[in-house]
Amino acid sequence: MQKAALAVGVVFLLVGVLGFIPGITSGSLGLAGHESEALLLGLFQVSVLHNIVHLLFGVAGILMARSHPQAKNFLLYGGVVYLILWIYGLLIGHDTAANFVPVNNADNWLHLVLGIGMIAMSLLLSRGTTRAASTRP
Structure with a gap:
């Protein structure tokens, strides 16, 4: 569980850094909103x-x-947050002020995969730990 959370955290940290690097990120980087290209x-x-x-x-x-x-908790609730972001991204207009993060269709589907994946990790990786802890005297 801890290794999975660490790996997910490192990937997010890396993605955050890569988002500022020209060449890996193309177009004009805006502060916020759908105007960011x-x-x-x-x-x-x-x-x-x-x-x-x-x-x-x-x-x-x-x-x-x-x-x-x-x-x-990071994997479970982080996954829930990403599922909420997925729904949010589906409901808002991508060319409106409501798209303040911003997100596009590729982001939306990535958020769905991340949400399901993180929740699945939190549930599947904890299956053996609760049984093992309950059998100890």
Whole structure:
């Protein structure tokens, strides 16, 4: 569980850094909002705010990976947050002020995969630990 949370945290930290690197991120990087023309890897719409969110999420994952309960919470509730972001991205107009992060269709589907994946990790990786803990005297 802790290794999974650490790995997810490191990936988010890396994505946050990559979002600021010209060449890996193409186009004009805006502060926030749908006006940002920057595309990470030519696919995912990002902004300064979006990159900072990735950095903070990565730091949270790394810090929460220190203990099993915190690692599980990071994966479970982080996954829930990403599912909410997926729904949000589907409901808003991508060319409106409501798209303040910003997100595009590629971001939306990535958020779905991340949400399901993180929740699945939190549930599947904790299956043996609760049984093992309950059998101890």
